[in-house]
Amino acid sequence: MTIGVFLAVMLAAVMHAGWNAIIKTGLSKQTSMFILTVGQALFGLAVALFFPFPAPEVWPWLFASGLIHMAYQLFLAYAYEQGDLSRVYPIARGTAPMIVLVISLLFLSDSPEGAEVWGILVLGGGIALMAHGVLRNGEPRRLLPFALGAAVATAGYTLADGLGARVSGEPLAYVGWLMLLAALFYTPAIIALKGSVVLRADARAWGFGLVAAAASFGAYAIAVWAMTLAPIALVGALRETSILFAVLIGWWFFGERMDRGKAAAALLIVAGVILTRF
16 A cells, blocks of 8 residues: 555545534534535535446445435434544444444355454454443443444445445446435435424534535545555555544544543454454
8 A cells, every 4th residue: 555545545534533523513413414415415416427327236225225324324413412422433433344244254154264253352342341431431321222323324334335336336426326315315314303493504504514525425435546546455444543533533622531441442443443354
């Protein structure tokens, strides 16, 4: 991996943690997420227009992933309503690769190697330690099922998108259409849950939300580009440094509590993810 690709992937990790931080800062997390999905849909449309219309066999994957993304966005915003960025993000982000790996081992006939087994154990320990911190410090326990729900959804759309993009043959076009569908699914769902009030936002909220959308789209685009130039496993592992960036953002900018347990849990989660990717 060249230094240029390395720095680009690290920038993508910062951008991913950054857009989550913007969602967390909003007065209404679901409104911030709605604005994010609208922005992503606009970026997705701009990309999709440069590619042919997806083939019929691609649409089942797009619809499935769009529904899963809707669930992910709902769970993540609800989790941020309950807990800190530095607590929710590591659980939601760190649990997903463990789920993907376990599903792959169970249903795709892959044999776990030594590093993968250790990675699962280290990941599980880090997530358990992070969850224990919620119980020990008297933080809202409701953040746990929402954060874990976001992790399950992340694992689901990771598997769906990996297979769907292969069927498509045009990964960027696939992502463009996916973002359009995710916005179409999320909007009626959040109106049904929260009412039309969730759609009301001032210019400042729209500005921050569109910045978050640009960061989200840019982070994914950089990752896709990097995977064409460097080993996918290495790029994937480096992206998970976003967990550390999110913890640091929560600590430095939001004044969230940082103790040894939370710091150790975040480091364990990152180490576990790296082990599972090699």
